[in-house]
Amino acid sequence: MIRLSRTRMVVGLAVCVVLCAVAILVAPFVGKPWIDPWRALGQDGVEARILALRLPRAVAAAIAGAGLATAGTTLQALVRNPLADPYTLGIAGGASLGAVLTIQVGLAVVAPLAAFIGAAAAAALVYRFARVGRSLPPATLLLAGVTVSLMCSAFIMVIQAFADWTESYKMARWFMGGLDATTFDKVLPSACAMPLGLGLMFAVARDLNALSANEDTAASVGVSVLRATSLAYGGAAIAIAAAVALAGPVGFVGLLVPHVLRALLGPDHRLLLPASAFAGGAFVVACDVLARTLVYPRALPVGVITALMGGPFFLILLVRSRRGTGVWG
């Protein structure tokens, strides 16, 4: 009988964990210059120093990918719509507004913090307007999210209209998303916030199964609907805020990873959520390697790679579903 057994959970999750670990460990050796692990490890030369520069970047990519993918999976279940992602619900828009504001006033150093605060504020605003009594209905959540997202875009355009050349360039770079000049100091705040966000989402994984079926059914099998949706939404908001503060608004991860994993592993969130975290991490690490190697010596923003890699792949999935083979396999 089809069900989530211990074996299926362990095997599915183990594959994702190994993928992510391998990605983080291999990524620092890849690029120009290529680094020979046997020579670089255990000595203190130039190569070791290059590794020390690339490792935090890989870790940052993994953290951002984990947050965006898991939040995407959660939000799709919350609004019962496979098109939801961190951007449709306005949270990432709030982050961008926060970052752009600080860049405009010449405080680009604190842009990550402002992005985090902006995301949290947007999430709180959406929640406030979307909540109806003891529930968080998908329709109002989606509408409030899209509205806040559009309002953030409008404010960003106002700020950009007043920005000078340097500021405009910095803002444009920020929107592209990127992990240039990442150090462990910069990773630390997001690395601390991310477990909280992921933990909140994992805690309601089973409730999300019932909720993605039907709100009344969820209540009938014992889910406290408002509590579960609030925890899931809060967790997603924290994860998105931490991810965007670290890597900028990297697109497509939160849409692509959940769909691919659902096709491979089925819709049970007890497996799907942790798998999203590790697979999302692996995906962004791989994309970041491509971002800094494809057009070397220049570097592309990682958001460009996720969209260019993810877009065609997603379209293939769509075509398959039109032919009846199903987006979900």
Next chain:
Amino acid sequence: MTHKHPVLELDAVGFRYPARDDGDVLTGVSLRFHAGTLVCMVGPNGAGKSTLLRIAAGILAPLAGRATLDGTPVHDLPRRELARALAYVPQEFSPAFPFRVAELVLMGRYPHRGFGRFESADDLALAQRAMEDADVWPLRERRFDTLSGGERRRVLLAQAFCQATPLLLLDEPTAALDPAHAIAVLTTLRKDSAARGTTTVVVTHDLNLAARFADRVVVLASGRAVADGPAREVLPGAAARAAFGVGMHAGALPSGLPFVVPE
């Protein structure tokens, strides 16, 4: 809820939807549901049947009066505790993701298992029995979104059976079912009431099924319970005639099988 057979009671329940301007949906509805009985709730469209069921299930809070389970207001009970006493099957159901039939049915075990516990052999055995009772065992590996309307209804019933609660609240469980399956479902509910003392409340438009299987029929009209009693007395009565806007003739075939026809 320490009782094996909790008593569900509605006491002067009143309700209106705050955002709508359509007045009271329910006014002073008082009903008591005893263990081991099957009650059918009938009435014209918009009479408040589904709203009443959702209040009894603790999903909506009544604006007046109380819905209680052994004296405790259902809306105040912790959801999980309530879910071990009462299963509710809504009219509509469309999962956003491609769950398989067995996965959906096994959700009925959620209130009985801690978070992170995998389904035990007992859970699987219960789920299999529930699926056999609702005649969806052959569909267990199918994706829910590929099923027909009637098959979906039966999957929802299997989920409620799998929850194994002493109380079942079903909103039009036979609406899309062919006659054979409708009779099979109500026969199962009937047997369950007798064998396990299950209290079953069924909202239905099928008066013949109500006449044949219900211990008691409640007629709801414009948010009020206007008649309550055995089908053969209630359905041909004046209150039912006023409620439906058409009189009902109740009779029995030579075999004893009761039937109801509008006049």
